[in-house]
Amino acid sequence: MTIHPDQERSPESIVLDCAQRARAAQLPLAALSDIQKAEALHAAAASLRRSCGPILQANSCDIDAATSAGLSAAMIDRLRLDSDRLEGIAKAVDAVADLPDPVGQIIDQSTPPNGLQLSRVRVPIGVLGIIYESRPNVTADAAALCVRAGNAVLLRGGSEAVHSNTAIHAAFVEGLVASGVPADAVQLIPTQDRAAVGAMLAAAGLIDMIIPRGGKGLVERVQADARVPVLAHLDGICHTYLHSAADTAMAGDIAFNAKMRRTGICGAMETLLIDAQFSASAAVLGRLLDAGCEVRGDARAQALDSRIVPAGDADWGTEYLEPIVSVRIVDGLGEALAHIAEHSSHHTDVIVTSDDAAAEQFLNTVDSAIVMVNASSQFADGGEFGLGAEIGIATGRLHARGPVALEGLTTYKWCVRGSGQVRP
Structure with a gap:
């Protein structure tokens, strides 16, 4: 039996390597123009359509495993893909591609008495880690939103959708690479070991923000253990x-x-x-x-x-x-x-x-x-709300609240233009 190289490494070393490669890929991704990012996402959507057969075949493996494991009908329905659902996933990626690019938008600008020209400009957050369960469409939705906002992303899906997530990710990245986006900008963590989640939560300095999408148990664990800022909601009461x-x-x-x-x-x-x-x-x-x-x-x-x-x-x-x-x-x-x-x-x-x-x-x-x-x-x-696909609903008070889409996946920097001022 051939041993996959990742089976010989610890989950911690796998996450460290993925995060370092994501950090390196994020720089050229952030430098792409609005048009380049849009074209790359349209290419990713086209690749998803071309890969319909392999994706649905992979999904059938997950459905068979879920049925054998006795998962609920509702859970199996969340997992299930067909040609219509896959077309919906591709359309969602196309829709994100057509959204206005938030990167470079001027939030506000002013000139105080010292004559400095100040502006706040939207920029990518950096490297995001998204931990999710059940729904394989999240693989494409999250990847599309992150790429559009100039962020590299590490995706860690649930074991129940591992074959579907792998096939969707492969097709998505194939489209990106053909358009000049580094493959490492969108990575699927290649292990289902639970320790990989802990490694992501501890990767301060490499991962800039964690976004959990799943049940209460997952979100509680992320919020309790993370050493990285978390964007999440726990319950929808x-x-x-x-x-x-x-x-x-x-x-x-x-x-x-x-x-x-x-x-x-x-x-x-x-x-x-x-x-x-x-x-x-x-x-x-x-x-x-x-x-x-x-x-x-x-x-x-x-x-x-x-x-x-x-x-x-x-x-x-x-x-x-x-x-x-x-x-x-x-x-x-x-x-x-x-x-x-x-x-x-x-x-x-x-x-x-x-x-x-x-x-x-x-x-x-x-x-x-x-x-x-x-x-x-x-x-x-x-x-x-007219935001296109969302990464989730944030219920905290910092950074973003409500549906989190492209704007919520950016931060800002101050740009200051002077004409020789020195501070007295």
């Missing part, structure tokens, strides 16, 4: 509050869509707050129940429909990611705001109301990455 002045038809449609359109995404509603003065509470809850959603409510919510089961304390802080919702009846906007402040994960929170003053108070008070009025929380998505 999203609230919808039906205010006393909400239009009843609108409220019903928004609550139903926010929970039931896709229950497994981070922007799905997990807690429904209903004002005690809202007139159509039973109808809203009945619609959810009739559709097969389990409703867990407080005592006042339970009184509205015999099918509602009791909510426990843990329900207010649970991200279900399935057709389950917790419901609380509140006495006014103040109580709704207090509940959200205590239990929100700062992802996306919504008010439904026709009262402009209440809407503005909600927008100004709720401290979440995304705050909405009269819209479903399922719109919490970079594509829906």
Whole structure:
């Protein structure tokens, strides 16, 4: 049996070598023009289309392994690729190629009394490490966003998608290299040893930022162990509050869509707050129940429909990611705001109301990455915000919040132009 060279090295040495090569490749990548980066990504998309057969064959290996391992139907669906899904991946890469290049954009400029001409200009962050699970489309999405923003990237996908990720990465890089982008600018960590994740988290000075995309366990580990800045969200505990002045038809449609359109995404509603003065509470809850959603409510919510089961304390802080919702009846906007402040994960929170003053108070008070009025929380998505593909939703307070796309993958530098000034 032939031993792959990477099997003879420790995960730590593999990550160190990949990071050093990424650092070297990032410099020529950052020097490419807007047009060059766009052409390289279009070439990568074309290569993905040409490689449809090998990619789908690799994906079938992952599906077979996942089925044998007893993975859930939802997990297998996340893994599964077909020609339509692969075309969607290629189209997403093309869409990123066509986005405006953030690198070199002038954020602001000024001239203070000393006569210096100051400007803040967007630049790439450098080398990014992206650790993700399940969805093989992330391999192409993340690579495209990083390349467009001038960043080299180290990709570490989950073992359940290892064959799919490898095939997608090979096709993507083939297109890049044909367009003059260094192959080392986009690398897939060539080991599934869990120690490789730890090595990435400890690679301060080589990796500039880590972005985890996956379940709560992965994100908690990254946030606890990283010695590198992390851009992440832990939970998507999203609230919808039906205010006393909400239009009843609108409220019903928004609550139903926010929970039931896709229950497994981070922007799905997990807690429904209903004002005690809202007139159509039973109808809203009945619609959810009739559709097969389990409703867990407080005592006042339970009184509205015999099918509602009791909510426990843990329900207010649970991200279900399935057709389950917790419901609380509140006495006014103040109580709704207090509940959200205590239990929100700062992802996306919504008010439904026709009262402009209440809407503005909600927008100004709720401290979440995304705050909405009269819209479903399922719109919490970079594509829906016009940002193209996203790398994830950030719920922290530093660097970037909400959908993180190209702008969120840049930082800035100060450019100072003088005419001989010396400081007195």
